[in-house]
Amino acid sequence: MAQKPIILSAEETVSARRELFRRKFMAFAFVSPLLLFLLFAFVAPISTMLYRSFYNPTVAVLIPQTIAAMKTWEGKSVPGTDVTAVFAAELKQLAKKRLSGQLAEALNRVRPGLSSIVKSTARKMRRAEDADLKEKGTELLMEANGVWAEKSTWRAVARAGKVYTVDNFLTALDLETNESGSIQRREATQIYVALYTKTLRIALIITVLSLLLGYPLAYYLANAPSKLANALMLMVLLPFWTSLLVRTTSWIALLQTNGVVNSTLIWSGLIDTPLELLYTQFSTVIAMTHILLPFMILPLYSVMKGIDPSYMRAALSMGSKPVPAFIRIYLPMSLPGLSAGALLVFIISVGYYITPALVGGTDGQMISNIIAFHMQQSNNWELAAALGTLLLILIVALYWTYDRLVGAGNIKLG
Amino acid sequence: MSSKSDSSFLQFKNVKKSYDQKTLVVKDFNLDVKKGEFVTLLGPSGSGKTTVLMMLAGFESITSGDITIQGESIKRTAPYRRNIGMVFQSYALFPHLTVSENLGYPLSVRKLDKSDIKAKVGNYLKLIELEAFGDRYPGQLSGGQRQRVALARALIYEPRLVLMDEPLGALDKKLREQMQFEISHLHHRLGFTVIYVTHDQTEALTMSSRIAVFNNGVVQQCAPPDDLYERPSNAFVAGFIGENNFISGNVSAHKKKTVSVAVPGGRKIVAQNADVGSGEKNCIISIRPEKIFIQPTAHAYDNEITAKFVARYYVGDFIRYNFRLADRTEITVKVLNDLAAPEFSEDEDAKLVWLTKDCFAFRKERQ
Numbered sequence: 199m200a201q202k203p204i205i206l207s208a209e210e211t212v213s214a215r216r217e218l219f220r221r222k223f224m225a226f227a228f229v230s231p232l233l234l235f236l237l238f239a240f241v242a243p244i245s246t247m248l249y250r251s252f253y254n255p256t257v258a259v260l261i262p263q264t265i266a267a268m269k270t271w272e273g274k275s276v277p278g279t280d281v282t283a284v285f286a287a288e289l290k291q292l293a294k295k296r297l298s299g300q301l302a303e304a305l306n307r308v309r310p311g312l313s314s315i316v317k318s319t320a321r322k323m324r325r326a327e328d329a330d331l332k333e334k335g336t337e338l339l340m341e342a343n344g345v346w347a348e349k350s351t352w353r354a355v356a357r358a359g360k361v362y363t364v365d366n367f368l369t370a371l372d373l374e375t376n377e378s379g380s381i382q383r384r385e386a387t388q389i390y391v392a393l394y395t396k397t398l399r400i401a402l403i404i405t406v407l408s409l410l411l412g413y414p415l416a417y418y419l420a421n422a423p424s425k426l427a428n429a430l431m432l433m434v435l436l437p438f439w440t441s442l443l444v445r446t447t448s449w450i451a452l453l454q455t456n457g458v459v460n461s462t463l464i465w466s467g468l469i470d471t472p473l474e475l476l477y478t479q480f481s482t483v484i485a486m487t488h489i490l491l492p493f494m495i496l497p498l499y500s501v502m503k504g505i506d507p508s509y510m511r512a513a514l515s516m517g518s519k520p521v522p523a524f525i526r527i528y529l530p531m532s533l534p535g536l537s538a539g540a541l542l543v544f545i546i547s548v549g550y551y552i553t554p555a556l557v558g559g560t561d562g563q564m565i566s567n568i569i570a571f572h573m574q575q576s577n578n579w580e581l582a583a584a585l586g587t588l589l590l591i592l593i594v595a596l597y598w599t600y601d602r603l604v605g606a607g608n609i610k611l612g
Numbered sequence: 613m614s615s616k617s618d619s620s621f622l623q624f625k626n627v628k629k630s631y632d633q634k635t636l637v638v639k640d641f642n643l644d645v646k647k648g649e650f651v652t653l654l655g656p657s658g659s660g661k662t663t664v665l666m667m668l669a670g671f672e673s674i675t676s677g678d679i680t681i682q683g684e685s686i687k688r689t690a691p692y693r694r695n696i697g698m699v700f701q702s703y704a705l706f707p708h709l710t711v712s713e714n715l716g717y718p719l720s721v722r723k724l725d726k727s728d729i730k731a732k733v734g735n736y737l738k739l740i741e742l743e744a745f746g747d748r749y750p751g752q753l754s755g756g757q758r759q760r761v762a763l764a765r766a767l768i769y770e771p772r773l774v775l776m777d778e779p780l781g782a783l784d785k786k787l788r789e790q791m792q793f794e795i796s797h798l799h800h801r802l803g804f805t806v807i808y809v810t811h812d813q814t815e816a817l818t819m820s821s822r823i824a825v826f827n828n829g830v831v832q833q834c835a836p837p838d839d840l841y842e843r844p845s846n847a848f849v850a851g852f853i854g855e856n857n858f859i860s861g862n863v864s865a866h867k868k869k870t871v872s873v874a875v876p877g878g879r880k881i882v883a884q885n886a887d888v889g890s891g892e893k894n895c896i897i898s899i900r901p902e903k904i905f906i907q908p909t910a911h912a913y914d915n916e917i918t919a920k921f922v923a924r925y926y927v928g929d930f931i932r933y934n935f936r937l938a939d940r941t942e943i944t945v946k947v948l949n950d951l952a953a954p955e956f957s958e959d960e961d962a963k964l965v966w967l968t969k970d971c972f973a974f975r976k977e978r979q
């Protein structure tokens with residue numbers, strides 16, 4: 199028997215709608231502080247970073263007229279005097295305002311070696327009269343340095359003048375555009391791809407190490423009497439309560455040439471000369487494994503805690519030996535914790551900065567350290583942003599792969 | 613040994629267990645189980661039933677004593693070599709394997725052919741009437757279906773012994789009764805030996821060939837259900853199995869199998885002696901509510917006491933009366949709901965009567 203649908207009266211519909219709206223509004227009101235916070239602290243900076251990696255206004259702002267004049271230049275030969283004279287005049291203005299250094303730096307990024315030439319040319323232009331510059335600016339420029347008579351120089355200027363560019367990404371991937379405009383491997387130094395690879399390798403080693411150390415401990419904790427388990431858990435959590443800096447520096451104390459480890463080894467007669475332990479990849483891996491271990495243990499523990507011991511008992515009673523039973527029954531059941539822990543440790547270590555900076559030396563540097571370098575020392579924020587964006591893409595890609603292979607629904611943090 | 617194997621397939625000999633090296637959780641447990649028997653360990657929660665089962669399955673060590681199967685000690689046999697099937701209260705069905713894979717697991721461990729496994733799994737799925745559910749995961753089954761799968765998984769490799777630890781504890785009453793029937797049915801059909809643990813006496817009484825009543829780590833009585841109900845051997849069993857009335861009294865005379873007892877509000881009562889020692893002065897008498905009759909009655913009787921009427925409850929198929937003795941002991945009487953069920957007014961005196969063969973005298977527990 200088909201039931202007649204119950205129809206609400208108009209009044210009831212209105213009040214039901216109002217009730218629904220009220221509930222939605224309340225829910226929104228509860229999460230809105232967090233949403234606002236996320237917007238300011240997360241969405242905005244990341245969008246800025248993404249934008250920064252494409253947006254490159256420096257040169258266009260410094261020499262706007264030159265860049266405008268170059269719009270029609272086709273790049274087949276050295277540009278005409280309409281460009282070069284304007285450039286000479288703008289150089290003089292920059293030199294007066296002490297901004298030629300900025301231009302030199304920006305052009306140098308596109309074509310290494312241009313820095314000193316730009317600076318010296320700017321000094322010469324400063325000495326020239328405005329009228330002279332107007333009449334024979336081109337000649338003055340050519341006299342100042344022969345580089346200005348090469349069309350490749352002007353190509354570099356044109357490239358640097360583009361407000362939106364993928365150059366930073368090419369640099370971050372160790373690529374460049376050649377004369378004919380196609381993309382090739384950079385002929386000069388190749389550093390970033392190797393650094394990414396190294397970062398991933400170090401992160402992988404740290405993940406595997408913390409898994410090997412954390413899994414048995416988490417298993418023990420999950421099955422120990424609660425009193426003992428709580429005491430041991432406290433020790434696992436202890437690192438969270440001490441400053442990261444303290445923990446990292448204590449590794450310096452342990453690993454340095456005259457540190458605890460070396461002294462002990464020498465004292466015990468195992469070695470004669472101290473080992474180089476600090477400022478290596480080894481020290482980065484050891485210190486970071488120590489710091490990230492709780493991130494592996496906690497999700498594992500909480501998942502294992504929920505696995506009833508009767509599963510293993512059932513497997514054993516059915517005649518399965520302990521090791522096969524573990525592999526076939528326990529391991530798959532602990533997989534959600536395992537993948538959550540591994541993913542957490544891997545992603546955190548890929549982007550880790552402070553520990554490699556302090557104990558890594560040159561050998562133990564990771565991609566974050568080079569990003570920091572470009573932000574703080576070389577002042578190349580655009581490249582830093584591109585490197586950061588690539589790192590973000592890398593992590594998202596890894597997560598996506600993981601989701602395809604294992605399923606993100608399998609992650610369980612507690 | 614083989615001559616003995618039939619009379620006692622499984623034997624517990626003076627088994628003791630301590631978890632903390634101080635107190636015994638199981639104190640001197642003895643039990644002989646014949647092949648094909650359905651033996652139930654019945655006792656209140658915390659009385660050590662699970663511990664006994666775990667020692668038998670090999671997941672807990674035996675502090676002292678020995679367990680033998682077919683005359684051979686299994687003390688040093690690893691759990692996975694004991695060939696014992698187990699049904700857990702939580703079912704312990706592997707959540708990441710399908711029903712068929714769960715059933716096939718013990719067979720694949722035994723390295724059977726793929727085709728043999730498939731055939732056998734099919735048979736057992738049919739046996740538990742879940743043929744269409746082979747490809748489902750345990751999470752997609754109802755409680756009763758999971759229970760049946762757990763049962764089939766413990767039986768499929770034909771272990772020499774099947775242990776069940778409160779397997780129906782998580783089901784509601786109706787399903788529980790249905791599963792009790794199904795387990796009994798399978799037991800009759802396949803003839804395996806079962807050690808069954810429960811704290812539910814109805815379950816124990818309906819399913820078992822024998823019941824071992826457990827309390828404080830000691831077997832109080834081990835007997836077939838009717839014996840246990842009709843002839844309890846001590847006050848704990850009398851109180852734990854079914855409903856019972858207890859009256860304290862003073863022993864006035866010991867006979868061969870009976871004792872005479874003076875009780876409040878009555879003359880001498882003659883009761884069967886269960887475990888009252890010859891020197892003891894105090895005892896407790898038990899009579900089941902349905903064995904007491906209210907005067908006037910056509911039933912024969914040996915004992916009679918006077919009690920004050922308190923209340924009368926209409927239950928349906930029977931009527932329940934509450935009376936009170938002079939020392940305020942409550943007495944419950946169950947009378948079939950027919951024309952003979954009398955009416956009383958409050959505090960009216962009634963005469964309650966019963967047969968000597970239905971009442972037992974027990975030693976007073978020294979607590």
Ligand SMILES: Nc1ncnc2c1ncn2[C@@H]1O[C@H](COP(=O)(O)OP(=O)(O)O)[C@@H](O)[C@H]1O
Nearest residue numbers: 631632637655656657658659660661662663664
């Ligand atoms: N692993 C254990 N460690 C210490 N004490 C236990 C352990 N298992 C059970 N006990 C104790 O042993 C007693 C009997 O428990 P158990 O055998 O589970 O009883 P039952 O199954 O009859 O409810 C209880 O008092 C319980 O606290």
Ligand SMILES: [Mg+2]
Nearest residue numbers: 658661662663
């Ligand atoms: Mg139990």
